[in-house]
Amino acid sequence: MTPDEILKVETYMKKLFGCPALQVRKRPQKDDSAEVYIGDEFIGIMFRDDDDEDEGETAYQFQMAILDFDLE
Numbered sequence: 001m002t003p004d005e006i007l008k009v010e011t012y013m014k015k016l017f018g019c020p021a022l023q024v025r026k027r028p029q030k031d032d033s034a035e036v037y038i039g040d041e042f043i044g045i046m047f048r049d050d051d052d053e054d055e056g057e058t059a060y061q062f063q064m065a066i067l068d069f070d071l072e
Helices: 003-017
Strands: 022-026 033-038 041-050 058-063
Touching (some): 003 033, 003 058
Antiparallel strands (some): 033 041, 041 058
16 A cells, blocks of 8 residues: 555544544555554554456455454
8 A cells, every 4th residue: 555545544544433543554565455553552454455347446445353352
């Protein structure tokens, strides 16, 4: 993901979740995704999905794992 994409996604997620501490950070050696943090805590990965069809749409998918012991 480009720095411009990361900034746009981060701004959107901060507004959507009402969380100014949320950060989207570039992943080392990866161009198709970024890491998502709240403060210093890693919470998930944001993937860019480029549409292979004629329309050329781009979507962003946020993937977050929730472990069972986190729910206790």
